Amino acid sequence: MSQENLYGEISDAIVNLNEDKATELANKAIDENLNILNVIEEGFGAGIRRVGELWDAGEFFLPELMRGAKIMQDCLDLLIPHLQGGIERKTLGKVVIATIEGDIHSIGKTIVATMLRAYGFEVYDLGADVPAEKIIDEAIEKNVDIIGVSALLTTTMLGQKKVVEILKKKGISNKFKVILGGAPVTSKWVEECGADGYAGNAVEAVELAKSLLHI
Amino acid sequence: MIAKVLTEQQINIIHQKSLIILERIGVIIPHDELLSRFAERGANVDMKDKRVRISADLVMELLSKAGKNFTLYGRDLSKKAEFGLGKRNYNTSGGQALWIDNIDNKRRYSSLNDVATAVKFADALEKITIPGAMADPHELPVAWRCVAVAFETIKNTTKPIIFWFHDRASAKFIVDIIIALRGDEKKAQKLPMFHPLLEPVSPLSFPFNGVDLLFETAQLNMPVSIGPMAQMGLSAPATIAGTLAQENAEILAGICITQLIREGIPVCYGGICHAFDMKTTQLIFSGPEQAIFSVAMTQMGKYYNLPVYINVGLTDSKRPDAQAGLECGLTLALGTAAGADIFGHMGICGVDQASSLDFLVMQSEIISYVESINRQINFEEKTFAIDIIEKVGPKGSFLDKQHTVEHFRNELWFPTLLDREYYDTWINKGASSMEKRCRKRKEEILATHKPERLADDVTKELEEIVKKAQRNLTSSA
Structure with missing residues (x-):
């Protein structure tokens, strides 16, 4: 053959x-x-x-x-x-993804991780209920391009903002693109947090990740 | 799904009350030949008042002779509407005087051209078993109008059809049409494509033409639907129970008429009584009473082992809006769950206010939805997926499992027009309403669907019949 x-x-x-x-x-x-x-x-x-x-x-x-x-x-x-x-596999980019601290809803985030992988991204899925600091530590260690943070509850979505704030405080916010997702998240919230992008569903998330990395 | 509103005992009570109505009060039938036939069978006939009182024994005897099931066949014989055989059929309106091109436009009188448009349209709709003429062309003289409508309807669909018959003289030409279509009289009898509706005029009277024309269609043993539109409080008592008993009596009288014209004619039990609105002063198409009437009348018809036709899936609304969705959806869900055979008439704006394809598109989606509700749940062992649940375990997901891929398309209904988008996606796609989507779909179908053409030689033959009807019937118009 x-x-x-x-x-x-x-x-x-x-x-x-x-x-x-x-x-x-x-x-x-x-x-x-x-x-x-x-x-x-x-x-x-x-x-x-x-x-x-x-x-x-x-x-x-x-x-x-x-x-x-x-x-x-x-x-x-x-x-x-x-x-x-x-030889390292050429990937579209590296992504660390997690559901934020206090929130155990992981199915939506897992779908996004699977889709990103399928389309050629290297994805580190940290699971659910992950503190903002931990997500950032992993992002630095793995030298990723994109940080994806999911929240399903209005009470936990504040944690998404915290991720951006910590990055700013550390002076490394220009090193990563931060994307947010989850049922209560809107593009307005993303703007308010100072994050880089919002996707309504897993397929849009792939498009968003690609466009943020100019692929 | 099973819907019932009457107990066995209540069914029996209504049956008994109906028999009392027929025996004690009787019905008016202004047709001497038929009255003589009633008299020959021992009924109490008053020839002067054209009134016949029918004994319970005679009702039951004639009822027992009626055909209990039949099938209508389209031009394409594989397209069938089966009555009394456990199938659900959906028809569009047999014809409305007025027509609405677009919901925001004013209505206008309908024309023969609208018949062509409407039938072609219903030909495209998968869920519509029997396209109706939907328009009653005002420009044609009544005397031969139904012959032209029959021809126009046949030309534009390969499915069985429905339209309004007028009288005996025009019915003769309609009989000629089906004979020409099928090749000979024997085949025309074996393969009916349409059938007349005998509509008693509540309370307790029958129209001459409606009865008289059956002498013509009976030559082919053509099935007959009997459907009185008794209106609770106006042309029937102001009670559900009283209206049911009278409506049932009127249908039974209609069945007696058909069997006296020709024994064995298959009939359909049209339980289409309605409530009357004491506020607006018109009939109510689709109130909560309609759901009760339709389920109850289905139970009555099935008590006699007859195919049943009910008026559900209709609306009083003038737009295919929230009210329309509520009324069409609820009554149709209950009517189908009651187990009737045919549901109509689709494509009507408000209470017989006009025909509208926008409504028909919406109803087509509702039918699809309701058909899905009436499914049998698959209980095969593999559907329980215990091993898959174990594999996925607590906190897992079923989305990427082979079992899901294999089953979800059979278990999940997919809409054509209903919106289920994410909010932002919906906004990005134009934030459309159901009405807008109905209109868009309507325009797509109108622009694309072409029904299979009727063969040229048959077209010519039918054209000749219509011309002959026009020549022979114009003088009497």
Whole structure:
């Protein structure tokens, strides 16, 4: 099988949401010692972009989008340890994401993390109920481009503002783009906090992250 | 879903009261031939007053002869409307005198051109089983109008149809039309495409033409719907129970008429009584009483094992607005849950104030919604997904699971017109109202849908029949 055919098959397996086939092809790429970076970009990456197009066209709904992203992520977990000679995978950018302290609602934030990963971002998901200081420490340590902070409650959304304030106090607010999300969050709130962007849903979050990094 | 408002005992009481009404008070039928047939069967007939009192025994005997189910077929024989066979059918209006092009415009008299537009439109709507003429073209003489309407309706859809019959003379040409369409009389009888509505005039009387024309359609054993619009407090007692008993009596009398014309004619029980509004002085299309009437009449019709037609999914509103959504939705949900066979007439603005495609678009969405409510819940073992719940565990998410991908499309209804967007997305997409979306969808359908053409030779044949009707019937107009 030519490499192009293999890429096509991988892409099809993702679009068909066929986990067994995708896993089989990922293992095959490892066994045959193929260029893993190309397999990721031209096979799995192409597949998830097609999934995104089907979503845009209204043919795929959220479960299909998330399923495609999940299958891709599981395959990436298999492939990445085999990246040749310590080559780092080229990603669109690094993101640290968390639900703010006092708030245990994590499903929306997890969807955003999955979508960002699927579209090629490197995502560090810190979970829920995470203090602002911790989020910033992680952002500095991982040298990320974007900090994503989620809040579902009007009582916890103040924590989102705190993240921006701490960054300013430390004089490092120009090092990161801060994006906010969650049911009570509006673009007006984002403005009030002095953050960089707001997305109403996971797909918009991907678009926002890309536009903030001029991709 | 199952809706009931009457107990078995109450059904029986209404039945008994109706029989008393027919035996003691009787009905007026201004048709001598039919009255003689009643007399031959031992009914108490007063030829001078045109009044017949029918014994309970005769009612039950004639009722037992009536056909209890039938199927209407479109030009495309795979497009069917099945009555009395556990299916739900939806029809658009048989015809309104007035027409509204756009909600904010004034209404105007309808024309034959509107018939074409309306039928073509309903041909495109998946949920409409029986497109109706929707317009009653004022420009054509009444004497042959229904023949032209029948032709125009047939031309614009491949589904079974409904329109208003007028009298016996014009019905003869309509019978010719179905024979020409099907090829011969035998096939025309086997494959009916439309059927007349016998509408008793409450309280307790029948129109001459409505009865007389059945002698013509009976030649093909054409099914008949019997639907009196008794109005509580005006043309029926001011009580729910009294109106139900009288409405039921009128339908039973209508069924007797059909069976005396031809035994075995299939009938549909049209339980379409309404409340009368003591404030505005007109009939109420869709108050809470309408939900009660429709469920009760469905129970009555099913007590006699008959297909049932009810007036639900309607509204008194003049716009496809919140009131319209409330009234159409609630009455239709209950009417379908009661188990009737056909629900109509869709596409009417207010109480028979005009026809409007904007309303029809909204009702089409409501039908889809209500059909989804009436689904059977899937109880297969795999739907419980215990192993998936275990895999996901506390605090997890089901979104990215294969089980979700496999099931969500079957379990979740997707609207075409209802708005469920995020607030900002809704704003960005123009912050549209339901009315606006209905109008947009209407315009899309009008611009794009083309029904399958009627074959040229058949078109010519039907045109000849309409011309002949025009020649023969004009003098009597």
